[in-house]
Amino acid sequence: MKAVKAHMTKPLPVGAWVTACDNSGAKVIRIFSVIGHKTVRGRLSAAGVGDLVMASVKKGKLDMRKQVVPAVIVRQKKEYRRPDGMRIQFEDNAAVVLKDMKGNPKGTIFKGPIAKEVAERWPAVAKVAGSMV
Secondary structure, X not given: OOOOOOEOOOOEEOXXXXXXXXXXXXXEEEEEEEOOOOOOOOOOOEEOOOOEEEEEEEEEOOOOOOOEEEEEEEEOOOOEEOOOOOXXXXXXXXXXXXXXXXXXXXXXXXXXXXXXXXXXXXXXXXXXXXXXX
């Protein structure tokens, strides 16, 4: 994975429920691990914009429910700072469900904007995105 240039705060800990903003069939997912993230002993891993997470589908189509899926966080409520000094904050926390660990999205349409940092790190997700902030 490519590094994100912004100073990313990590507001979504393990156990967080996040809405899926694509048409993959999942509506709500629950994060149970953050890929490539290490912490001190006893601390929960947390994810921010652009992070790859493993999640279980909690609400959605019957064939998708209770499945383990990889996902990428595309929006977060907690503000973060870009190198030019601008602070970015979204209205909700949202993720995109992936087909595989390489970053290919399962859905073909994304609802709402995605962060520019996600487009830098995950080019396959950026191709499907309608708008970027």
